[in-house]
Amino acid sequence: MSSLVPVLEARGVSKSYRSRHRSVQALDGVSLAVPAGATLGVVGESGSGKSTLARLLLALDQPTEGTVLYRGAQVSGRRERELVEFRRRVQIVFQDPMSSLDPRMRVYDLLAEPLRALAVPGDQGERVAELLASVELPADAARRYPHQFSGGQRQRIAIARALGPSPEVLVADEPVSALDVSVRAQILNLLASLVRDFNLTLVFISHDMAVVRHLCRSVAVLYRGHLVETGPTHQIYRSPQHEYTRELLAAVPRVRTERVRAH
Amino acid sequence: MTLLSVRDLTVSAPGGLALVDGVSLDIEKGERVGLIGESGSGKSLTALAVMGLLGEELKATGHVFFGNEDLFAASERRRCQLRGDAISMIFQEPMMALNPTMRVGKQVGETLRIHRGLGRRAAARAAVDLLGRVELPDPQRCAMMYPHELSGGQRQRVMMAIAISCDPDVVLADEPTTALDVTVQRRVLELLDRLVAEEHCALLLITHDLAVVSEMCDRVVTMYGGRVVEVGPAARMLTSPAHPYTEALLETSLAVSVDAPSDGVLPAIAGSVPAAGAFPTGCPFRDRCPRRTEACEVTPPLAGDGTHAVACWWPIAQPVAGTSTR
Numbered sequence: 001m002s003s004l005v006p007v008l009e010a011r012g013v014s015k016s017y018r019s020r021h022r023s024v025q026a027l028d029g030v031s032l033a034v035p036a037g038a039t040l041g042v043v044g045e046s047g048s049g050k051s052t053l054a055r056l057l058l059a060l061d062q063p064t065e066g067t068v069l070y071r072g073a074q075v076s077g078r079r080e081r082e083l084v085e086f087r088r089r090v091q092i093v094f095q096d097p098m099s100s101l102d103p104r105m106r107v108y109d110l111l112a113e114p115l116r117a118l119a120v121p122g123d124q125g126e127r128v129a130e131l132l133a134s135v136e137l138p139a140d141a142a143r144r145y146p147h148q149f150s151g152g153q154r155q156r157i158a159i160a161r162a163l164g165p166s167p168e169v170l171v172a173d174e175p176v177s178a179l180d181v182s183v184r185a186q187i188l189n190l191l192a193s194l195v196r197d198f199n200l201t202l203v204f205i206s207h208d209m210a211v212v213r214h215l216c217r218s219v220a221v222l223y224r225g226h227l228v229e230t231g232p233t234h235q236i237y238r239s240p241q242h243e244y245t246r247e248l249l250a251a252v253p254r255v256r257t258e259r260v261r262a263h
Numbered sequence: 264m265t266l267l268s269v270r271d272l273t274v275s276a277p278g279g280l281a282l283v284d285g286v287s288l289d290i291e292k293g294e295r296v297g298l299i300g301e302s303g304s305g306k307s308l309t310a311l312a313v314m315g316l317l318g319e320e321l322k323a324t325g326h327v328f329f330g331n332e333d334l335f336a337a338s339e340r341r342r343c344q345l346r347g348d349a350i351s352m353i354f355q356e357p358m359m360a361l362n363p364t365m366r367v368g369k370q371v372g373e374t375l376r377i378h379r380g381l382g383r384r385a386a387a388r389a390a391v392d393l394l395g396r397v398e399l400p401d402p403q404r405c406a407m408m409y410p411h412e413l414s415g416g417q418r419q420r421v422m423m424a425i426a427i428s429c430d431p432d433v434v435l436a437d438e439p440t441t442a443l444d445v446t447v448q449r450r451v452l453e454l455l456d457r458l459v460a461e462e463h464c465a466l467l468l469i470t471h472d473l474a475v476v477s478e479m480c481d482r483v484v485t486m487y488g489g490r491v492v493e494v495g496p497a498a499r500m501l502t503s504p505a506h507p508y509t510e511a512l513l514e515t516s517l518a519v520s521v522d523a524p525s526d527g528v529l530p531a532i533a534g535s536v537p538a539a540g541a542f543p544t545g546c547p548f549r550d551r552c553p554r555r556t557e558a559c560e561v562t563p564p565l566a567g568d569g570t571h572a573v574a575c576w577w578p579i580a581q582p583v584a585g586t587s588t589r
Contacts, residue, residue: 045444150535180301181471182532185515189528207445210519214529234524251449252521253474255501255513 005072006033007169007201008057008090013066013076014225015052026052028225029066036168039195039202041212041233043248044222050205053222054173057203058092059083088118091162095174097154101146107132107157108142114164131160134197135190152183156190163194170195173205188215209252213237221245264330266292266465267313267350267433272325274308274317274489280540282321283308284489287565290433295459295466297476297497299512300486303536306469309486310435313467314352315342348378351426355438357418361410367421368394368406374428393424398454416447420454427458433465440475452479473516477501485509488547489539495571505571505578508532508548546575554579 015027027049034040034057044050055061056068059075068076070086078086094100101110111128114120120127132141135156146154155175162170172191176184192215195202206212212219213233220230221242229242240246267290274283283305290296298306312323315334327334329350334342354360362370371393372386381389387406394402397420410418419439426434439455440448456479459466468479476483476497483500485493485508493506504510514530534551543550549559554577565574 045446152535180536181512181515182301183535185518185529185531188519189531192528209445210521213521214519214525237521237524247446249521251446253448253452253472253478254520254522255474255516256477 004035006069007036007038007071008034008203009069009072010053010057010063011067011069013053013056013063013068015049015056015061016064025225027056027063030222030225030227031066032220032227032230034169034201034203036201037199038218039204039216041216041219042203042205042222043207043209043212043219045207045248047224048222049225050207050222051173052225054092054171054203054205058090058171059086084118088120088165089167090169090171091165091167093155093158093162093170093172093175096178097146097151097158100158101154101161103146105145106142107144107146110146110157111142111161111164114161118165120165127164131163134163134194135160150183151179152186155179155187159187159190159194163198166198167200169201169203171203171205174207175204176211177206177208184211191215209237209248221248264292265289265328266294266330267467268326268328269309269313270326270328272309272312272323272327274305274312275322275324276539277320282489282539283312283323285325286486286489286491288484288491288494290465290467292432293463293465294482295468295480297480297483298467298469298486299471299473299476299483299509301471301512301536303539304486305489306486307437308489310352310437310467310469313435314346314350315339316346316352344378347374347425348429349432351429351431351434353419353422353426353434353436353439355441357415357422358410360422361418363410365409366406367408367410367413371406371421371424371428374425378429389428390424393428394421396427397421397424397458399424414447416443416451419443419451423451423455423458427462427464430462431464433467434459435467435469437469438471439468441470441472455479473501473512483509485512488537488542490547490574491565492548492575493573494565495567495573499571503579505567505573506548506575507552507554507577507579510579 010030010032012029012031013027014029016023016025042050056063063076067074075086108128111131112124115124115127128142129139132139137156176187204216216233219233219236221228223244229245240249269286269288272283272286273281275281286309300306311317313327317323368387368390371390375381375389376386391402391406394405399405399417399420440451443451470476480497483497484491485506487508493509500509504513511532518525518529532551545560545562549555558576563574563576565572567573
């Protein structure tokens with residue numbers, strides 16, 4: 001297949017959530033292509049639809065309108081058993097590993113579970129050891145439970161779990177937002193090196209404009225369910241075209257060495 | 264004159280484990296002090312101890328002087344008089360701090376009824392004025408709403424209205440904008456900046472965000488492992504800090520910037536903040552510190568001149584006056 005076909009693509013996707021009294025349009029006609037090898041940052045504030053977009057790209061939810069394609073083939077609307085290959089190839093890391101990792105499972109089982117479920121060939125024990133090494137955790141971590149690790153280490157476990165089936169796309173939804181600054185840098189460095197070493201395509205969902213600038217070569221800005229701007233990172237950060245993008249960038253606090261106080 | 268003076272504050276858990284260990288810090292009248300450090304460093308406990316709002320299971324010793332008065336020696340009745348009046352606090356999560364079953368106007372007016380003896384009507388009118396001062400749209404209508412009907416930013420404005428209602432001398436703000444979206448954070452910070460200036464009150468701003476501190480504060484206190492490890496003027500602390508921990512926090516903050524591309528590997532601090540009780544003896548930062556030696560097994564005292572002090576055996580050399588560093 002031609003390399004010009006995007007690895008993941010949303011075509012005119014909309015998503016509305018309905019309750020008894022009202023309906024909320026979380027995403028409205030968003031089209032976005034993720035080429036192989038891209039590192040795409042999806043930025044926006046709460047309610048902008050960025051997590052909804054992530055769920056649609058991962059086929060965890062169905063769009064109310066539009067389609068999601070993986071290498072040109074539609075995945076939205078497919079039955080789960082037709083998606084096994086897709087599930088191997090596209091994996092996710094969530095914000096809070098404390099709620100995404102089962103607290104009653106040892107790390108070994110947490111890492112082995114997706115290998116079994118997705119029928120990944122090869123020796124399971126060896127693979128678990130490899131995965132732990134790739135996220136720089138000691139081999140004896142396998143015997144322990146999630147609560148025995150720090151927040152940063154738990155996020156390493158979540159990343160190792162996602163890497164299990166050797167995915168080509170990693171979708172990370174605010175993976176460093178719950179972490180302290182010193183640990184955040186460690187996890188960002190790890191993600192950058194994994195993307196490089198495993199040729200991963202990265203979709204990085206974040207509200208943090210600075211982190212996206214560091215990690216991603218292209219960026220998509222969402223505002224109230226609409227895609228308002230997309231393009232190469234350096235271009236958008238240097239000359240944002242949309243009013244909202246400008247506001248977002250201007251709002252970020254800066255470390256100033258000379259204080260300017262207006263009074 | 265020093266407005267608020269914390270002396271040798273220790274907060275211990277049942278069993279004697281010190282969560283805050285010998286903290287001393289001063290806030291002058293009208294001064295803005297930033298208290299920085301990662302989670303688990305003891306920032307919030309320090310503020311809660313000053314407010315007298317620690318849970319019953321935690322024990323605070325030391326002194327907190329407000330003017331000449333030692334608050335730790337004062338009666339609970341006296342502390343109640345000061346709390347919300349001369350000393351007020353803004354919390355990170357207003358949804359937890361506000362009463363979900365009480366209309367917003369009544370909650371804002373409540374402080375005035377208690378501390379100023381205002382009647383129901385007068386308090387209601389004053390509450391509407393205060394909601395206007397924190398720039399809530401249609402304050403009349405806002406006063407009649409419940410906290411859940413407001414957005415996160417609006418709720419934080421309500422908390423600020425309560426905090427300034429009795430013209431405080433000092434406001435303790437614990438991560439007031441951390442839970443907010445960045446554009447909302449910008450507006451709330453601007454409001455906090457304006458209110459503190461208008462009220463001529465002092466501010467203790469607790470945050471992990473050095474950029475927020477650099478925009479808001481005159482002086483910075485760094486805490487780690489329940490101790491103050493460095494204190495100094497913001498301009499100095501955020502350009503040439505002396506403690507390796509402050510330096511590492513600053514390096515990390517500057518490396519990830521919206522204003523410049525940052526290729527390559529980010530500077531990171533090795534390891535992570537240990538759980539309470541798992542900090543090493545001696546310097547609490549020594550396990551993670553690139554400058555450590557055997558000397559660090561002994562606790563370094565907080566030492567320096569009148570403006571800048573550091574608790575480190577191997578502080579980073581300060582630049583000669585007149586040379587620029589960054």
